Amino acid sequence: xxxxxxxxxxxxxxxxxxxxxxxxxxxxxxxxxxxxxxxxxxxxxxxxxxxxxxxxxxxxxxxxxxxxxxxxxxxxxxxxxxxxxxxxxxxxxxxxxxxxxxxxxxxxxxxxxxxxxxxxxxxxxxxxxxxxxxxxxxxxxxxxxxxxxxxxxxxxxxxxxxxxxxxxxxxxxxxxxxxxxxxxxxxxxxxxxxxxxxxxxxxxxxxxxxxxxxxxxxxxxxxxxxxxxxxxxxxxxxxxxxxxxxxxxxxxxxxxxxxxxxxxxxxxxxxxxxxxxxxxxxxxxxxxxxxxxxxxxxxxxxxxxxxxxxxxxxxxxxxxxxxxxxxxxxxxxxxxxxxxxxxxxxxxxxxxxxxxxxxxxxxxxxxxxx
Amino acid sequence: xxxxxxxxxxxxxxxxxxxxxxxxxxxxxxxxxxxxxxxxxxxxxxxxxxxxxxxxxxxxxxxxxxxxxxxxxxxxxxxxxxxxxxxxxxxxxxxxxxxxxxxxxxxxxxxxxxxxxxxxxxxxxxxxxxxxxxxxxxxxxxxxxxxxxxxxxxxxxxxxxxxxxxx
Numbered sequence: 001x002x003x004x005x006x007x008x009x010x011x012x013x014x015x016x017x018x019x020x021x022x023x024x025x026x027x028x029x030x031x032x033x034x035x036x037x038x039x040x041x042x043x044x045x046x047x048x049x050x051x052x053x054x055x056x057x058x059x060x061x062x063x064x065x066x067x068x069x070x071x072x073x074x075x076x077x078x079x080x081x082x083x084x085x086x087x088x089x090x091x092x093x094x095x096x097x098x099x100x101x102x103x104x105x106x107x108x109x110x111x112x113x114x115x116x117x118x119x120x121x122x123x124x125x126x127x128x129x130x131x132x133x134x135x136x137x138x139x140x141x142x143x144x145x146x147x148x149x150x151x152x153x154x155x156x157x158x159x160x161x162x163x164x165x166x167x168x169x170x171x172x173x174x175x176x177x178x179x180x181x182x183x184x185x186x187x188x189x190x191x192x193x194x195x196x197x198x199x200x201x202x203x204x205x206x207x208x209x210x211x212x213x214x215x216x217x218x219x220x221x222x223x224x225x226x227x228x229x230x231x232x233x234x235x236x237x238x239x240x241x242x243x244x245x246x247x248x249x250x251x252x253x254x255x256x257x258x259x260x261x262x263x264x265x266x267x268x269x270x271x272x273x274x275x276x277x278x279x280x281x282x283x284x285x286x287x288x289x290x291x292x293x294x295x296x297x298x299x300x301x302x303x304x305x306x307x308x309x310x311x312x313x314x315x316x317x318x319x320x321x322x323x324x325x326x327x328x329x330x331x332x333x334x335x336x337x338x339x340x341x342x343x344x345x346x347x348x349x350x351x352x353x354x355x356x357x358x359x360x361x362x363x364x365x366x367x368x369x370x
Numbered sequence: 371x372x373x374x375x376x377x378x379x380x381x382x383x384x385x386x387x388x389x390x391x392x393x394x395x396x397x398x399x400x401x402x403x404x405x406x407x408x409x410x411x412x413x414x415x416x417x418x419x420x421x422x423x424x425x426x427x428x429x430x431x432x433x434x435x436x437x438x439x440x441x442x443x444x445x446x447x448x449x450x451x452x453x454x455x456x457x458x459x460x461x462x463x464x465x466x467x468x469x470x471x472x473x474x475x476x477x478x479x480x481x482x483x484x485x486x487x488x489x490x491x492x493x494x495x496x497x498x499x500x501x502x503x504x505x506x507x508x509x510x511x512x513x514x515x516x517x518x519x520x521x522x523x524x525x526x527x528x529x530x531x532x533x534x535x536x537x
Contacts, residue, residue, distance in 0.1 A: 003499075003533075005479060006483065006494065006495075009477050009479045010404070010480070010499045012480060013403045015395070015396070015399045019399070022413055023417045024391060024417075024420070026414065026421075027416075027420035028424075029417075177514055177516065187512055
């Protein structure tokens with residue numbers, strides 16, 4: 001459906017004859033010299049096309065190349081977390097780094113593991129990734145997510161695991177879209193997260209390694225296949241659990257923390273602000289209208305705007321509890337709470353919101369016992 | 371198709387590179403300019419698009435195929451150019467020169483559209499200017515229709531105020 005205002009706006013972009021001629025000449029100059037000489041000899045462009053096409057089809061192309069790399073969040077020398085490419089063909093490096101930074105997500109039926117791959121090379125027309133077990137799925141990364149990633153500091157790498165939440169939280173990503181057991185390079189683009197997924201049944205038998213076949217088709221019709229093995233073994237084993245145990249553990253932890261906050265809500269809301277420690281370093285304040293305000297340190301704290309109740313001073317307050325992974329091989333939630341934070345949202349006369357994050361001193365924390 | 375030409379129009383008439391260039395240059399340049407936002411880079415990107423057409427000798431099935439291929443190639447080419455610009459270490463003076471090469475005055479609406487994130491800019495251009503449906507855009511950009519509809523929704527939100535104010 002055309003929109004006249006937009007048509008008019010775009011119509012103001014126009015190139016005169018001079019630019020048109022220059023672009024044509026540039027396009028011709030960008031051809032290899034062999035082609036230029038053909039064009040000089042030929043009377044029409046059609047002959048040139050014949051020459052190019054013939055060359056492409058009949059002459060073996062040299063210099064075809066293909067590589068596959070993965071993105072990994074890696075702690076850098078200065079303590080910050082950076083996004084780096086690692087060569088997935090170098091297995092030892094992958095085992096050491098990718099498995100550590102891999103992201104997983106599950107719902108009641110499926111389990112997803114991120115497999116951020118990048119491919120490249122020379123003379124590649126298309127690339128197809130395929131798996132024999134499981135399937136590919138994608139998520140669209142949200143603007144908020146990108147902002148959060150760009151703001152990561154050395155305290156917040158833990159958030160990376162939780163920020164790729166699934167369809168239940170549109171703040172971060174769109175729904176998972178199950179693509180199938182093959183996905184092509186044309187289906188992958190910026191802002192799309194690639195996952196390998198599987199249904200839970202029998203998962204433990206195939207979880208340790210995801211084997212992905214990456215096949216490049218070159219313009220000359222030749223193909224090259226790379227087998228990419230992504231090691232997931234540490235994903236669950238780092239916690240000393242099987243996958244099912246890990247999922248059960250997460251369920252217990254989530255339920256426990258919710259119950260804890262509900263139980264001690266009045267206590268945390270009544271502590272005067274002057275008793276709390278303002279966290280100066282690592283505060284980030286996002287606004288993501290119209291739904292959320294969010295702060296994180298050391299975990300993400302989200303405040304739904306509609307639920308904010310401002311007092312006469314324009315202040316609204318929420319509490320969060322945060323906890324980490326177990327240090328031992330316990331497969332049951334043992335009630336370890338790292339700390340409690342309070343978020344205060346201040347609304348000024350113009351309706352602008354500012355967030356502050358406070359830490360509740362240990363001596364004012366309610367008992368961990370539910 | 372036995373005729374080794376670049377394209378074949380719907381009525382079966384063989385088309386040469388020069389005919390395609392004549393027919394599609396304005397569109398390719400418009401897409402390139404919307405990404406690169408200056409004449410010099412838009413020229414380079416557009417030249418690369420047509421150079422690619424020459425190099426790979428694409429055989430188009432129809433006029434629509436020809437247009438869709440050039441649109442997609444132009445968009446991808448510009449993204450590649452922008453990545454290269456980002457990675458290169460050109461001096462600020464280079465960019466000043468490029469800026470001054472712009473010869474037209476942008477409307478507020480155009481400026482807003484050109485400043486949109488790429489994914490929104492693509493769908494706005496293809497939907498509102500070229501008149502493609504979201505299903506067709508999905509085919510051109512090789513993305514799921516649901517993604518295109520999501521981008522459309524977000525893009526409209528970005529443009530809401532400007533579209534209403536534009537004379």
